Amino acid sequence: MSTNLHARPAAASGTFAVGGDLPVHRLGYGAMRLTGPGVWGDPEDPDEAVRVLRRVVELGINFIDTADSYGPFVSEELIRKALHPYPDDLVIATKGGFSRSGPGDWRALGRPEYLRQQSELSLRHLGLDRIDLYQLHRIDPKVPLADQLGELTLLQQEGKIRHIGLSQVSVEQLKQARELATIVSVQNLYNLANRTDEDVLEYAERENLAFIPWYPIATGELARPGGPLDAIAKDHGATPAQLALAWLLRRSPVMLPIPGTASIAHLEENTEAARITLTDTEFEALSAAA
Ligand SMILES: NC(=O)c1ccc[n+]([C@@H]2O[C@H](COP(=O)([O-])OP(=O)(O)OC[C@H]3O[C@@H](n4cnc5c(N)ncnc54)[C@H](OP(=O)(O)O)[C@@H]3O)[C@@H](O)[C@H]2O)c1
Numbered sequence: 267m268s269t270n271l272h273a274r275p276a277a278a279s280g281t282f283a284v285g286g287d288l289p290v291h292r293l294g295y296g297a298m299r300l301t302g303p304g305v306w307g308d309p310e311d312p313d314e315a316v317r318v319l320r321r322v323v324e325l326g327i328n329f330i331d332t333a334d335s336y337g338p339f340v341s342e343e344l345i346r347k348a349l350h351p352y353p354d355d356l357v358i359a360t361k362g363g364f365s366r367s368g369p370g371d372w373r374a375l376g377r378p379e380y381l382r383q384q385s386e387l388s389l390r391h392l393g394l395d396r397i398d399l400y401q402l403h404r405i406d407p408k409v410p411l412a413d414q415l416g417e418l419t420l421l422q423q424e425g426k427i428r429h430i431g432l433s434q435v436s437v438e439q440l441k442q443a444r445e446l447a448t449i450v451s452v453q454n455l456y457n458l459a460n461r462t463d464e465d466v467l468e469y470a471e472r473e474n475l476a477f478i479p480w481y482p483i484a485t486g487e488l489a490r491p492g493g494p495l496d497a498i499a500k501d502h503g504a505t506p507a508q509l510a511l512a513w514l515l516r517r518s519p520v521m522l523p524i525p526g527t528a529s530i531a532h533l534e535e536n537t538e539a540a541r542i543t544l545t546d547t548e549f550e551a552l553s554a555a556a
Contacts, residue, residue: 301341495556513552
């Protein structure tokens with residue numbers, strides 16, 4: 267056991283069963299930043315991106331978050347190139363519902379025919395027959411929610427999607443969505459320094475839905491030298507990024523952080539956070555520090 271944890275540290279983060287039937291190690295990986303600037307186009311060094319993804323799996327991470335809109339499709343294609351045929355226990359969560367027309371440009375687009383097209387393209391780009399977790403990247407306010415979730419439910423009935431998740435929603439929206447479809451996860455902005463969506467996390471925890479905090483280390487801001495975690499990190503012999511992630515893992519058993527990085531060194535550092543167990547006092551000190 268200890269040897270295994272040593273070689274595959276992500277296992278130390280514990281397990282959560284997404285949708286009740288897809289067990290993953292709680293510390294995952296976000297593949298958005300493997301693309302070019304503005305989440306647009308190819309990365310400068312695609313071979314390095316492939317090496318990062320292979321290292322992700324070697325470290326015991328078996329939950330990877332991506333989206334059709336990352337690139338677009340660059341992130342999904344890199345995942346396929348690096349990891350297909352996929353390990354049996356790997357869960358790839360992708361998303362649809364944004365259109366892209368240039369670097370940094372994102373527009374919610376939830377028309378049923380677009381969601382169908384994008385999910386079919388994700389299947390092809392990822393090289394899958396079925397997507398384990400398909401997340402509606404944003405609810406499109408111009409399209410009835412029943413139409414957006416209705417199409418995803420159809421895709422589910424056709425066997426193209428296993429589970430449906432949501433992203434960046436309020437508790438009200440989550441409740442409304444759950445009357446229309448079976449929702450297993452919610453992916454919202456949440457980190458030690460930004461806990462605006464505490465109510466969504468609490469709801470997810472009560473209902474045993476996976477809560478996937480995006481921006482978990484706030485683009486490295488929480489890891490910055492002299493930042494809010496620096497002093498506590500030094501006391502603990504850990505880095506600020508590791509403490510930010512250990513805090514999230516400790517915060518809730520339904521928490522599945524997906525830190526993103528294009529660097530193997532940062533990936534290894536972040537994954538080691540799974541092995542850090544914060545005491546109550548440390549948890550409280552971190553909660554108060556940021
Ligand atoms: N649902 C949504 O709307 C939504 C929105 C945004 C993101 N996401 C998902 O969430 C994932 C994570 O979000 P994110 O990438 O915005 O935020 P993040 O994971 O908090 O931050 C990633 C950034 O932090 C840096 N970093 C990572 N590890 C570090 C470390 N140990 N020390 C210092 N800097 C470090 C990375 O730079 P290096 O590459 O140099 O390490 C990268 O620029 C994305 O990959 C994506 O899958 C979802």
